[in-house]
Amino acid sequence: MLAWRQSAIVNWSMTERSSCYICQARTVDEIRQALTAARGRGLSVIAHGAGHSYTDAALNNGGLLLDLSAMRRVLAWDPARGIMRVEPGVSIGEVARVALADRWWPPVTPSTASATVGGCVAMNVNGKNAWTHGSFGEHVLSLTVLLVDGQLLTVSPTQDGELFRALVGSAGLLGIITSITLQLRRVPSDRVEVSVRPGRSLRELFQIFEDEQAADYLEAWVDGFAAGRELGRGIVTVSNHSERVTSAGPLAFRLPEQSMHRLAHWGGILCRPLVESGVRGANSIIYRGSRWPARTGPRQTPLVRATYYAPALFTGYRVLLPAGSETFQAFVPATEAGSLFAEILRRSQEHGYVPLWCIIKRHRRDPFLLSYQVDGFSLEVNYRLIPERAQGLHQLLRGLMELVIVAGGRFYLAKDSLLTHSLYRRSIGDAAVAAFLDLKLHYDPDLLLQSNLYRRVFQPSLQQHAER
Ligand SMILES: Cc1cc2nc3c(=O)[nH]c(=O)nc-3n(C[C@H](O)[C@H](O)[C@H](O)COP(=O)(O)OP(=O)(O)OC[C@H]3O[C@@H](n4cnc5c(N)ncnc54)[C@H](O)[C@@H]3O)c2cc1C
The missing domain is CATH 3.30.43.10 (Uridine Diphospho-n-acetylenolpyruvylglucosamine Reductase, domain 2)
Known part of the structure; x- marks a missing residue:
């Protein structure tokens, strides 16, 4: 029972x-x-x-x-071919740990090791190599899914391909994923060579992305406070798999995990009264520090550390921002990205909502029905939520969403809380939403599978769809 x-x-x-x-x-x-x-x-x-x-x-x-977090067994692992079958609650960090022991690695991974593989499929997550390796679903060989009528189906790109391409990225609304078979990627070692390249403006950051397109991973951090000629200044982190390990043992001194959490907790409490000015100062120090030749690298770093945020950071974040944060991630075609990202940063500053941290990644299209990826770039901006100023922030973000849609951009259901059904339809297209709703009515006619996101983004469209 x-x-x-x-x-x-x-x-x-x-x-x-x-x-x-x-x-x-x-x-x-x-x-x-x-x-x-x-x-x-x-x-x-x-x-x-x-x-x-x-x-x-x-x-x-x-x-x-x-x-489903207790369904966390690795069901099969073939280190000769790099094929792993897991239950949906296995974390991506666990996949990485098991695979790395045999020199394999998830070809696409988010920057949190805690996300489950079921969650990664259901949101079709992306990583720092999305322009070369696409999204998570592109490396799924097959899925088993329990439909609401009790049927257990196996789907893959070639077996029930239409359902497979709809399930990946469907936010749990078509069925419950009960196992996933993944194709992992061979890596030469458990290390990466990491270098940092500062850019004085958005234009310079895009140029670095262009120059470094042969890299294994690229991600830009942007200083949301920089304005005027330095608007969009930041640092691109360039990482390449190390062919061989050149430094043995731990690469840098690290406190034990528990001490890191305690430090992050107290750091969060101490910095809370100074969030904006503290981040502004820290951004400036980080940016200027990155311009010293001695700091630009490359340095050999464990792949795990270069990929995933340290869990202690999450502790610090929760203490520092007790009312939470609002995130907005715009996926925009390459031709529009420069001007649109500048406008997002400029408008945020003008309205007095400076993002505390901003990230740029490069992407490519993928074949999934509810795909949010475009041939271009994404800018993720994260704002501190202050309840009494939330309405103004939401108004600003809805205005920015309009700009993204006009630019042919899309949004990510895992990160955009303010997306409405009409904005979503305009960004992804009526045809994709209609095809998804047809599948929803076919596989879940009584609408058993629902979430708050479903009621926000899909339910109003379903009502209109059913009336036609
Ligand atoms: C610090 C941090 C960094 C992140 N970095 C990235 C990043 O770099 N790239 C990126 O793309 N995302 C990133 N994310 C977002 C995160 O990776 C995704 O939201 C992911 O889906 C979370 O997985 P989860 O297991 O927590 O899923 P949940 O948040 O628990 O669920 C997500 C969705 O998946 C559905 N779902 C979960 N399991 C199943 C299942 N077995 N069957 C059917 N549906 C299921 C749920 O119903 C829900 O709709 C980040 C998040 C955090 C907190």
Whole structure:
């Protein structure tokens, strides 16, 4: 008998609190039982991985949240071919750990090691190599998915390809993913050579992306406070897999994990009264420091450390920003990216909402139905949420969304909490939304699978779709 509890759960950005039932499933049969029980009680259901989406994708007010984090077995690992089959609750960090011991690595990974593989498929995550390796779903060989009628299906790019391409990136709204088979990537060692290249403006950052397009990974940090001629100044981190390990043992002194968390906690408390001025000062120091030739590298760094944020940073973030943060990520065609990103930074500054941290990545199109990737770049901006100023911030971001749509851009369901159904349809296109809703009505006719995100972004479109 599955245990249910009633609880309140918060999204990762701490911007939304959801009161729901929670039940943890350990097997496919338990997922089936949970679906049947929820149906009996008239409740909707949504799968929950590690809850690392910034949005309401894994929240379900008044419904059931199906926690799959206990389904965390690696079911099969073939180190000769780099093929791994996992349960959906296995974290991407665990995939990386097992694979790296045999010199393999996830070809696409987000920068949080805690995200589950089920969550990575359901949101079709991207990494710092998205312009060469695409999105997560492009490396999935097959999935098993439990449909709401109790059927267990195996889908792949060639078997039920249409459903496969719709499931990847469908935010848990078509079925529950119960296992995933991944093709991993061979790597020469567990290290990368990391160099940093400062750029005095957005134009220089884009030029560095162009010059370094043969790199394995690229990501730019942008100083949201820099204005005028230095608008968009930042640092591009360029990483390449190391052919051989040149320095043995740990590369830098690190405090034990518990001390790091304690330090981050107290650092967060001390810095809380000075968030804006502190970040402005730190940005300036980081940027100027990166211009010293001695600091530009390359330096050999463990691949794990170069890829994933240290968990202690999350502790610091939560203490520093107790009301949470609002994130906005615009995916924009290459030709429009320079002017649009400058406009996003400029308007944010003019309205008095300076983003605390901003990231640029390069992307390419992918074949999935609800794809958010474009041949171009994304800018992720993160703002401190101050409840009494939230309305103004939301107004600013909705205005920016209009600009992104006019530029032919798209949005990411894992990061944009303010996207409405009409903005979403205009960005991704009516045809994609209509095709998705047809599949939703076919595979989930009673709309058992729902989340707050579903009700925000899809439900109004479904009502219009059904009336036609
Ligand atoms: C610090 C940080 C850094 C990040 N960096 C990146 C990044 O670099 N690139 C990027 O693309 N994203 C990034 N993200 C976003 C994150 O990787 C995605 O939101 C990912 O989906 C989180 O996985 P999760 O297991 O926490 O899923 P959850 O947040 O728990 O769920 C996400 C969605 O997946 C669905 N889902 C989960 N499991 C299943 C399942 N078994 N079957 C069906 N549906 C399921 C849920 O219903 C929900 O709709 C980052 C997030 C954080 C917090």
